[in-house]
Structure formats: C-alpha cells, structure tokens
Amino acid sequence: MSTGLHLETSPTMGDEVISNYTINFGPQHPAAHGVLRMVMELDGEIIERIDPHVGLLHRGTEKLIEHKTYLQALPYFDRLDYCSPLNMEHSYVLAIEKLLNLEVPLRGQYLRVLFAELSRICNHMLNIGSHVMDVGAMTPNLWVFELREDCLNFFERASGARMHSAWFRPGGVHQDVPLKLLTDIGDWCDTRLPELFGDAMSLVIDNRIFKQRNVDIALVSKDDAIAWGFSGPMIRAAGLPWDLRKSQPYDVYDRMEFDIPVGTNSDCYDRFMVRVKEVYESAKIIKQCLAQMPEGPVCSDDRKIVPPKRAEMKQSMEALIHHFKLYTEGFHVPAGEVYVATESPKGEFGVYLVSDGSNKPYRCKIRPTAFSHLQAMDFMSKGHMLPDATAILGAIDVVFGECDR
Amino acid sequence: MATVLHPAPKFASSEGVREALSAALGDSLVEAHEEHGELIFRVRREALEGALRTLRDDHAYQQLMEIAGADYPDRLDSDGGRFEVVYMLLSLTRNHRVMVKVRASEATPVPTATTLWPNAGWLEREVFDMYGVVFDGNTDLRRILTDYGFEGHPFRKDFPLTGYQELRYSQTERRVVYEPVELAQDLRQFDFMSPWEGADYVLPGDEKAAGTPTPPTVDKPRTTETPAQTGAGAKADAKAAKPSPARKSRTRAAGAPKPTESRPARAPRKGKSADTAAATEPAEAKKPTAPRKRTTKPKGDA
Numbered sequence: 001m002s003t004g005l006h007l008e009t010s011p012t013m014g015d016e017v018i019s020n021y022t023i024n025f026g027p028q029h030p031a032a033h034g035v036l037r038m039v040m041e042l043d044g045e046i047i048e049r050i051d052p053h054v055g056l057l058h059r060g061t062e063k064l065i066e067h068k069t070y071l072q073a074l075p076y077f078d079r080l081d082y083c084s085p086l087n088m089e090h091s092y093v094l095a096i097e098k099l100l101n102l103e104v105p106l107r108g109q110y111l112r113v114l115f116a117e118l119s120r121i122c123n124h125m126l127n128i129g130s131h132v133m134d135v136g137a138m139t140p141n142l143w144v145f146e147l148r149e150d151c152l153n154f155f156e157r158a159s160g161a162r163m164h165s166a167w168f169r170p171g172g173v174h175q176d177v178p179l180k181l182l183t184d185i186g187d188w189c190d191t192r193l194p195e196l197f198g199d200a201m202s203l204v205i206d207n208r209i210f211k212q213r214n215v216d217i218a219l220v221s222k223d224d225a226i227a228w229g230f231s232g233p234m235i236r237a238a239g240l241p242w243d244l245r246k247s248q249p250y251d252v253y254d255r256m257e258f259d260i261p262v263g264t265n266s267d268c269y270d271r272f273m274v275r276v277k278e279v280y281e282s283a284k285i286i287k288q289c290l291a292q293m294p295e296g297p298v299c300s301d302d303r304k305i306v307p308p309k310r311a312e313m314k315q316s317m318e319a320l321i322h323h324f325k326l327y328t329e330g331f332h333v334p335a336g337e338v339y340v341a342t343e344s345p346k347g348e349f350g351v352y353l354v355s356d357g358s359n360k361p362y363r364c365k366i367r368p369t370a371f372s373h374l375q376a377m378d379f380m381s382k383g384h385m386l387p388d389a390t391a392i393l394g395a396i397d398v399v400f401g402e403c404d405r
Numbered sequence: 406m407a408t409v410l411h412p413a414p415k416f417a418s419s420e421g422v423r424e425a426l427s428a429a430l431g432d433s434l435v436e437a438h439e440e441h442g443e444l445i446f447r448v449r450r451e452a453l454e455g456a457l458r459t460l461r462d463d464h465a466y467q468q469l470m471e472i473a474g475a476d477y478p479d480r481l482d483s484d485g486g487r488f489e490v491v492y493m494l495l496s497l498t499r500n501h502r503v504m505v506k507v508r509a510s511e512a513t514p515v516p517t518a519t520t521l522w523p524n525a526g527w528l529e530r531e532v533f534d535m536y537g538v539v540f541d542g543n544t545d546l547r548r549i550l551t552d553y554g555f556e557g558h559p560f561r562k563d564f565p566l567t568g569y570q571e572l573r574y575s576q577t578e579r580r581v582v583y584e585p586v587e588l589a590q591d592l593r594q595f596d597f598m599s600p601w602e603g604a605d606y607v608l609p610g611d612e613k614a615a616g617t618p619t620p621p622t623v624d625k626p627r628t629t630e631t632p633a634q635t636g637a638g639a640k641a642d643a644k645a646a647k648p649s650p651a652r653k654s655r656t657r658a659a660g661a662p663k664p665t666e667s668r669p670a671r672a673p674r675k676g677k678s679a680d681t682a683a684a685t686e687p688a689e690a691k692k693p694t695a696p697r698k699r700t701t702k703p704k705g706d707a
Binding site for chain 1: 409410411412413414415416440441442443445467468469470471473474475476491493495497500502504522523524526527528531548549550551552559560564566594595
C-alpha cells in the first residue's frame with residue numbers, strides 16, 4: 001500500500017506531472033448503501049487504493065446491551081441489520097439458550113426457521129434490487145420491492161411490527177401465528193414469489209449490460225476468501241459450499257432438505273446469482289416448515305425464563321409474580337461465555353456473550369458480517385474502474401446498522 | 406457436560422480436541438477448559454502469534470472470524486492486565502470452533518495477527534478503539550468506529566454509558582458543535598439485587614443505624630426511689646386544677662375579608678342573564694355576507 005500521493009512522470013507529457021487524486025465516495029452517496037465514506041485514490045478512472053471509513057453510524061449498541069437485561073437487549077438486534085432483523089435476533093436468542101441450556105418446543109423452532117428464511121428472502125429482495133439499481137437497472141428493483149413489502153406484511157401479521165419485530169425470544173417465539181398467515185405464506189411461496197421474482201430476474205440475469213458490469217469484477221480466489229474471513233454468499237460465490245445452516249445446524253435446519261448454491265468464477269455476478277438461487281432454496285425451506293410444523297406450544301414453559309401469558313396471569317398468583325419478576329428484574333443467566341454464529345443472509349453473524357451470572361450480559365460482542373467483507377474492498381477493487389466500486393459494494397451486501405453497531 | 410437441550414448451532418464433537426490442541430500448544434498454553442460446549446484456550450501473550458499459527462497451519466483452523474475485547478477491571482492478572490482479547494477461530498474442514506484468549510493491559514502490547522490473517526487488521530483496530538489495547542506490529546492502528554478526534558476508550562467498564570461529549574447542530578454558529586454532556590434526567594439504573602444477596606449499596610435509612618453512638622457508661626446509675634422524686638403530689642395536683650388562661654381573640658388585619666361564614670349570601674341573578682341562547686344559536690335575521698369580489702382575472706382562462 002502506498003502512502004500519500006503517488007507521483008509519477010508520464011513519458012508522453014514532457015515536464016507535466018500527473019498525480020493521482022483522492023476523492024471521497026460518500027458518506028452521503030446513494031450507492032454507498034448507508035453512511036460509508038470511502039477515501040479513494042484514483043489514477044484517472046482506475047482505483048488505486050480504497051480506505052473505507054466506517055463507524056459513522058456507531059451507536060454503542062454493545063455498551064448499551066451491557067446496561068440492559070437480557071430481554072431488554074433483544075430489540076437492539078433488530079436495529080443492527082435492519083434488512084433482516086429476525087436473523088439478527090436468532091443468533092442472540094440462541095446464545096442465551098446455549099448459556100441456559102434451555103429447551104425450545106419444536107413448533108417454536110419451526111416458526112423461527114420459517115421466519116428466518118422469510119427474512120432471508122426479504123433481505124435478498126432488498127440487496128438484489130439495489131444491486132441491479134446500482135449498475136443501472138430500475139424496473140427489477142421496483143418489482144422485487146413488491147415482494148419485500150409482502151414479507152414485511154407477513155412479519156406484521158406475526159408480530160405486529162413490520163421491521164423491528166422482537167419476535168424471537170429466549171425459549172421460542174413471542175406469540176403463535178394465526179393459521180391463515182401460514183396458508184398465505186404457503187400460497188405466496190407457490191405463486192406470487194416465483195412469478196414476480198422470476199419475471200424480475202428474467203430482465204437481469206441474461207442482460208448484456210448487467211453482465212458487462214458484473215462478470216469478472218472483483219475476482220477473489222478461494223484462498224483469499226478464506227484468509228479474509230469471508231462468509232455467506234461471499235464465500236459460496238468463491239466455490240466453497242460453506243453454509244452454517246448445513247454444517248452447523250441450529251433449530252430444525254437439520255431436518256430441512258435444501259441445496260447450497262455455489263459460484264464458479266467468484267465475481268460480482270456469481271455473488272448475485274448465489275443470492276438469486278438462495279431465494280428459491282429459502283422458499284423450499286419455508287414450504288417444508290409449513291408441511292412439517294407440529295401443533296403445540298411455541299415457547300418454553302420454563303416459568304423462570306419465559307413470562308406467562310396474560311390470560312394465565314388473571315387466574316394464577318404464581319403467574320403474576322413470575323410476570324412481575326421477569327419484566328422488572330429479568331432472568332439470571334449462569335456465568336460463562338459462548339460464541340454463537342448463525343447464517344444470516346449476509347454471512348456469519350455471531351454473538352459472543354459473556355455472562356457473570358447476573359440479569360445483564362457482562363459483555364456482548366457482535367460479529368458483523370460486513371467487517372470482513374468491507375475490509376477486503378481495497379484489494380477487491382484495486383485496478384478496477386470507479387463505477388465498478390458500486391457493483392462491488394452492491395455484491396458485498398453491506399448494511400451499516402450492522403457494520404457500525 | 407449435561408445433556409444438550411438447547412437448539413444452538415451444533416458443530417463437530419470436541420471429544421479429545423482439548424487434549425490434542427493443548428499438547429500442540431505446549432508451553433505457550435496457560436490453561437484450557439471446556440464450558441457450555443465451547444473450547445477456550447488461554448495462552449501467554451508473547452506466544453500468541455505462534456499459537457495461532459500452530460492452530461491455523463497444523464490444525465486446520467483456517468478462518469479468523471472475530472476478535473473480541475473484554476474488560477475485567479476486578480480481575481487483574483499478574484502483570485496488571487485487565488483486558489481480555491478473544492480470538493474466535495473456525496475450521497472449515499473440521500467444522501469446529503475454538504476460542505483463544507490472552508490477557509493484556511494498556512501498557513502490554515499484544516502481538517498482531519495481521520501476519521496470519523489480513524482481516525485481523527480492522528478487528529484489532531476495533532479492540533484498540535474500544536479498549537485501548539495496543540497491537541504490536543499492526544501498521545494501521547487507527548480508530549475505527551468512534552468519531553474523528555474522539556478521546557478515550559468507550560467500552561471500558563469505567564467509561565460512562567452517556568460519554569463525556571455530545572454534539573448538536575448549532576443554528577447560530579451554523580456548524581456542529583461539541584459540548585459536555587448535560588442530562589435533563591438521570592439515567593435510570595435499576596438494581597434488582599436483594600439486600601439479602603449482598604447489595605453493595607446502603608439502603609435508605611440504614612446509614613442511621615450504622616452511625617448510632619453507643620450510650621455513655623455511668624459510674625452510679627440514678628434511680629427514682631420515692632414518689633416524691635417524681636414530682637407528683639398535692640402541689641402538682643393543685644397546679645393542674647387551675648384553669649388555663651383564655652386565649653386572646655385575634656383581630657383581623659386591616660383590609661382582610663370577613664370570615665366566610667359571616668358573609669351575606671350573594672343576591673340572586675337578574676332574570677335574563679342566565680339565558681345563554683344568544684351565544685350558542687345564530688341570529689336568524691343576520692344577512693348572508695356578499696361573495697368577495699375578484700379583483701384580478703383568473704390567469705389560466707386566457
């Protein structure tokens with residue numbers, strides 16, 4: 001990496017000295033997907049060096065979590081990656097359950113997998129749409145946003161909130177879903193999703209301009225992908241069939257039949273196509289969840305962890321006491337430390353949770369997916385043209401709520 | 406370990422891994438334990454790079470997923486290290502995870518891992534930014550998440566949650582200004598530890614009990630032997646039988662109103678003043694207002 005300005009005399013320009021110049025990409029740039037500032041050193045239109053400055057959206061989430069009880073800290077996770085809020089919650093509740101060694105009823109596990117996959121589709125809709133828009137297409141974005149809207153409506157019907165659901169809870173999920181919602185999700189996966197998504201993708205996948213902007217852009221070898229700590233679609237596009245849902249199954253993923261799409265060329269086009277295929281795989285998982293989901297409780301009945309329902313409180317003094325204690329003091333978690341990582345739509349999203357035996361986490365370190373990927377921005381875009389930076393950034397799928405925490 | 410009930414991610418079995426890796430790490434290892442299904446190796450700080458290299462090259466932990474800092478001000482190690490730096494390693498081929506830990510203080514730099522994994526750069530920058538742990542050999546140890554020109558290390562336990570500085574856009578100065586934090590209301594921190602479990606604060610009122618002076622010791626205790634010593638007797642009875650002097654009646658200050666009970670009742674209202682119909686119902690004879698005359702012609706017609 002060169003430091004400072006790189007001066008160079010050109011053989012054709014005589015005594016004229018042409019120096020590289022430095023520009024700011026962002027922090028307010030529509031293709032920066034949030035508040036990313038990249039200091040770019042350009043040689044003409046060729047990128048020589050990129051220094052991404054992150055942290056403009058830093059809110060100190062991890063510090064705030066240390067001052068909240070375990071349950072109060074849960075909604076912070078919705079606000080990390082606000083494109084796939086339920087996947088963020090998933091890592092956190094699993095980390096708590098691992099420390100508590102808490103059993104989750106089967107229906108709760110199925111519902112979590114179902115809605116995690118639905119938010120994966122929701123996330124990919126946003127990313128696919130904005131990626132194609134970054135490289136010049138407008139229509140597919142509008143179409144896939146329709147699907148995203150459908151997903152958000154499903155979340156609203158399950159939890160009451162479109163985005164920040166706080167629906168996954170330690171021990172299961174907060175509420176059961178109405179039967180009509182499940183049938184509607186099934187119908188949606190059969191009809192509307194494949195139709196609309198297929199239409200939108202038919203405009204993009206074989207489009208000459210789209211391919212020119214993405215094929216052979218930001219090639220990353222397998223070794224580099226491993227060394228830079230890539231995960232999710234970024235490592236799968238490099239040809240490694242690595243998916244935590246398959247290799248380290250959590251909840252009921254070990255009962256699901258699905259394939260892991262991998263890339264062959266490890267460029268931006270492959271990353272895009274891996275996500276496109278994953279949408280269909282997620283739909284497959286959703287269908288299996290709907291078919292296999294048993295009846296029963298959706299949340300653990302351990303009353304020292306999971307608060308009772310309101311109806312129960314009207315009848316039982318015991319339930320009232322539990323409710324009061326759980327919503328004021330919260331539950332205590334045995335001392336220890338765990339690192340739990342799940343496959344979020346963007347890659348490995350991990351939570352390192354340290355408990356000192358009290359009702360508040362002692363330390364909660366969040367592993368954002370974007371940190372490794374964005375760090376590789378410099379070597380991925382070296383030698384590419386300036387407009388390629390937006391394609392690379394779009395293919396990374398970066399969201400700053402999660403990156404900056 | 407107890408039977409696994411939780412649905413958290415299941416990776417390959419750790420059976421025998423602790424022994425194998427402990428042997429491989431040799432004298433760089435301080436301690437190794439398995440808890441909650443996580444394998445944790447604490448290594449000597451100076452030997453960190455070698456230990457990580459052994460794990461990466463000989464034991465197929467190919468990926469560094471995360472470096473987490475943590476602050477334990479109550480748990481200092483022998484050379485005053487209050488911070489812990491935790492490396493999460495992932496093996497793609499063995500499908501296994503381990504954690505490697507070192508202790509450090511502000512003054513004792515941790516060897517960098519950027520020589521092994523390029524993505525350690527930002528992760529170390531984050532630990533440095535949040536805790537002030539220095540990484541020896543990291544050539545680009547700038548702050549990463551906090552603001553440009555930030556001072557202090559915010560994730561330390563002694564750094565207040567609210568911070569020291571706040572910024573706002575000043576309309577008068579037309580720029581963002583930094584000011585010391587001023588809270589309109591105290592941050593609500595509830596303490597749910599019951600006093601029986603050893604709360605580390607004094608309950609309101611308890612401070613009085615702690616400060617009660619012990620009664621002074623006396624040589625000869627005084628006692629009341631006879632009724633006369635109590636002051637009772639005919640003299641006291643006679644004094645009690647006297648009527649107490651009558652209280653002087655108070656005079657009103659000049660201009661003060663009379664007591665309410667002696668004020669005369671208000672005279673009844675005159676007939677029509679209670680009728681409020683005129684205020685609520687519009688007068689019928691009122692002429693409708695004439696429509697306002699247009700002074701200019703509408704422009705669109707031409």
